[in-house]
Amino acid sequence: xxxxxxxxxxxxxxxxxxxxxxxxxxxxxxxxxxxxxxxxxxxxxxxxxxxxxxxxxxxxxxxxxxxxxxxxxxxxxxxxxxxxxxxxxxxxxxxxxxxxxxxxx
Amino acid sequence: xxxxxxxxxxxxxxxxxxxxxxxxxxxxxxxxxxxxxxxxxxxxxxxxxxxxxxxxxxxxxxxxxxxxxxxxxxxxxxxxxxxxxxxxxxxxxxxxx
Numbered sequence: 001x002x003x004x005x006x007x008x009x010x011x012x013x014x015x016x017x018x019x020x021x022x023x024x025x026x027x028x029x030x031x032x033x034x035x036x037x038x039x040x041x042x043x044x045x046x047x048x049x050x051x052x053x054x055x056x057x058x059x060x061x062x063x064x065x066x067x068x069x070x071x072x073x074x075x076x077x078x079x080x081x082x083x084x085x086x087x088x089x090x091x092x093x094x095x096x097x098x099x100x101x102x103x104x105x
Numbered sequence: 106x107x108x109x110x111x112x113x114x115x116x117x118x119x120x121x122x123x124x125x126x127x128x129x130x131x132x133x134x135x136x137x138x139x140x141x142x143x144x145x146x147x148x149x150x151x152x153x154x155x156x157x158x159x160x161x162x163x164x165x166x167x168x169x170x171x172x173x174x175x176x177x178x179x180x181x182x183x184x185x186x187x188x189x190x191x192x193x194x195x196x197x198x199x200x201x202x
Contacts, residue, residue, distance in 0.1 A: 007137045008192030010108065012161060014152055015185030016171055024161070024185075026108065026137050026192050039143065040136045042106040042161045061167040074163050074171035074184055077106045 002038070003083060004029045004057045006049055010042055018073035025049060025079060027057055032086045033093050043077040044068075054094060056081035107142075108135045108190055110200065111158045111183075115147050123174035130154060130183060132162065137192035148181035157200035159187040 004027035012024060023045040029038035034054075041059070046067055049055045057079055058064060064075040086094040113131035128150045136142040151171045154160045160183045162168075168182035169175055190197040 008190055010161065010190045011188045012185040013188050015161075016151060019185060026190060028137060039107070039134070042108055044106075061165065061170075064167075072170055072175065074167045074169075074182060075106070076163050076165060076167045 001056055001058050001080070002029050003032060003086070004041075004043075004055050004079075005034070005036075006051055006053045006055055006079075007040070008051065016074065018068065018070055018075060019044070027055065027077075027079065029057075030054070032088050041077050043079045044075060045079050047079055047082055049079050049082050054083040054086075054096065055079045056083060106161055106163045106184075108187065108197070109133055109148075109160055109162050109183075110135055111150075111154050111156050111160060112145060113156055121178055123177040124149070124172070124179070127151070127172055128153075132160065132181075132183065134162075135159075135197065138195070139190075139197035146181055148183050149179050150183045152183060152186055154183055154186055159190065159197065159199050161185045161187055 008026035010024035027043045064078045109132040115129040130150045133145045134142045162183045169179045171182040
């Protein structure tokens with residue numbers, strides 16, 4: 001799993017049946033301090049996340065199929081949590097309630 | 106799963122028997138700005154898409170699950186046709202629209 005920032009939404013009217021009715025989000029992997037890292041992905045939303053949210057993303061097929069309850073669904077990337085806060089070495093690097101990044105002390 | 110644009114098609118008459126009837130497309134993965142991200146690759150097109158279309162694809166073992174025959178040697182499959190993607194207020198759409 002990795003931390004990511006929701007940067008946008010994807011509208012896909014024609015897709016495989018396993019994804020019907022599912023919201024798709026564009027997610028940008030980030031480091032705990034918010035620095036972008038890695039490749040932008042499309043993820044299925046499972047937690048009603050929205051633009052600007054910091055989220056926890058699963059990028060693995062078996063877990064994804066378990067969440068959908070469909071053993072044959074060709075899905076891989078799923079948003080599985082909205083991040084409240086992140087502590088690194090005891091310092092608050094992100095807090096959802098304040099929506100601001102405290103500078104590491 | 107990634108956003109991509111279809112840039113062309115690939116025709117292979119002789120291929121693994123389970124892949125008969127599955128079109129192959131040449132795609133370019135895109136980032137949230139609609140810019141190229143990494144190299145181009147060949148993907149199975151489970152839904153019909155043509156050059157210029159915006160699509161999303163799945164990579165890895167899951168790609169084979171999208172194909173009509175699921176035990177096939179495939180590592181990328183186009184699984185959706187994207188009408189538009191909006192990132193940071195900027196719209197990414199089909200080429201020329």
